[in-house]
Amino acid sequence: MKKYTDSGSKDTRSGFGAGLQELGQQNENVVALCADLTGSLKMNAFADENPDRFFQVGIAEANMMGIAAGLTIGGKIPFTGTFANFSTGRVYDQIRQSIAYSGKNVKICASHAGLTLGEDGATHQILEDIGLMKMLPHMVVINPCDYNQTKAATIAIADYDGPVYLRFGRPKVANFTSADAKFEIGKADVLTDGTDVTIIATGHLVWEALQAAEALEAAGVSAEVIGMATIKPLDEKAILASASKTGCVVTAEEHNRFGGLGESVAQTLVTNHPVPQEFVAVNDSFGESGTPAQLMEKYGLNAEAIVAAAQKVISRK
Numbered sequence: 001m002k003k004y005t006d007s008g009s010k011d012t013r014s015g016f017g018a019g020l021q022e023l024g025q026q027n028e029n030v031v032a033l034c035a036d037l038t039g040s041l042k043m044n045a046f047a048d049e050n051p052d053r054f055f056q057v058g059i060a061e062a063n064m065m066g067i068a069a070g071l072t073i074g075g076k077i078p079f080t081g082t083f084a085n086f087s088t089g090r091v092y093d094q095i096r097q098s099i100a101y102s103g104k105n106v107k108i109c110a111s112h113a114g115l116t117l118g119e120d121g122a123t124h125q126i127l128e129d130i131g132l133m134k135m136l137p138h139m140v141v142i143n144p145c146d147y148n149q150t151k152a153a154t155i156a157i158a159d160y161d162g163p164v165y166l167r168f169g170r171p172k173v174a175n176f177t178s179a180d181a182k183f184e185i186g187k188a189d190v191l192t193d194g195t196d197v198t199i200i201a202t203g204h205l206v207w208e209a210l211q212a213a214e215a216l217e218a219a220g221v222s223a224e225v226i227g228m229a230t231i232k233p234l235d236e237k238a239i240l241a242s243a244s245k246t247g248c249v250v251t252a253e254e255h256n257r258f259g260g261l262g263e264s265v266a267q268t269l270v271t272n273h274p275v276p277q278e279f280v281a282v283n284d285s286f287g288e289s290g291t292p293a294q295l296m297e298k299y300g301l302n303a304e305a306i307v308a309a310a311q312k313v314i315s316r317k
Contacts, residue, residue: 001192001217004176004210010147012168013111017042018147019154020079020109024050027077030158033068034081035061040170041081041111061086065094069104077158078106084113084167085126088133099163100136106163108133109154112170113143114254115282115299116204116292125287131259133165134232140164140185141232143253143261145206147175149229152183160185167203169254171292174207177227188235190242194224197310198242198249202228202261205252205280205301212306223310231261236268243269248313249277252306254296257281276316278309 023030024046031053032046038056047054057064061082068078080087087110088095099106110129117125134141142157142164144150150168157164177189191206192213201209206227213223224242228235243249249269251262262279269275282299296302 001194001213003214004191006174006176008175009172010175011170011172012144012147012150013040013170014042015144015147015150016109016111016154016166016168017045019151021045021049023155023158024053027158029075030077030079031055031071032079032081033057033064035059035064035086037082040083041109043081061091062094065091065106066098068106069098069102072105079109080106081109081111083124084110084129085124088129089126092132096136100138103138104163105161107157107166108164109166111168113167114169114203115287115295115301116169116171116254118170118292118295119289121289122286127256127282127287128259129167130231130255130261134259134264138163139232140230141167142185142230143167143203144229145203145227146173146177148177148179148181149183152181153229156183156185169204173204176207183229186230186233186235188238189227189229190224190238191227192223192225194222194246196222196246197314198224198226198246199252199306199310200226200228200239200249200261200265201252202231204254208301208303209252209306211303212310215303215307216310221310221314228261231264234264234268236272239265239268240273243273243275247317248275250280250306250309250313251277252280252301254301255281257283276313278313280305280309
């Protein structure tokens, strides 16, 4: 089985910041808007280098989305930045009406997603955002796994004509994908080949899935790990090819089990090739205050939980 190593843990929000800075140097139509969280979103470098293309709108997220939609009419490519909870839940009406329905070329960039926001607690730990965004027609939904992939995805979405939701996180996590890899919207990454079980993971759970695959290999189980950075459009071809080979699937995500990656994968399987599936996700609850590591363990979002889910789903074949 192919092994992956952490080249040095980094936060995915810094990957976004680095990608945005590079875009600012490459594309004069790229503009950025932030709702009073420039430092948290790592947008400082872009703002410093492009003061005429950076707009600090303050704590007015709904207005930020409306401004972004308007900027697209003049040919600009706006990137909005705030926490995931404020990027989706607080402004859902504006996104639905002014961006998705209108097909506006806005890039909604959301940091501090999921439980790993940590100590700020349940009010800020949105676990429903993928569902909210993927249900909107025209909306692309991307949830990269590490610093390198987040940077590459940030750069890639500038070339896509249409609304995009880009989700990333607060803490430092393993950085294991290639720095040279080009991000392709809608394309899954088969990270390890396997024959006994397919593990499809997104975001911070991809590294945990790789650790689970190593543990399973030591126990004589061959796991195929697929990194699913794009949740919409979903790479159904990759899912079905793997499920046809292994005969069972585990999905893993830092999101509510309702409305997330697992639900999309289940719909693909039941429509085309029904096989047993287990879900590693938050089980219909809000989060709470704690360190990212404490919360991921308590809510069963780690390698050990993925191993247990894999063993269970194999027994159901």
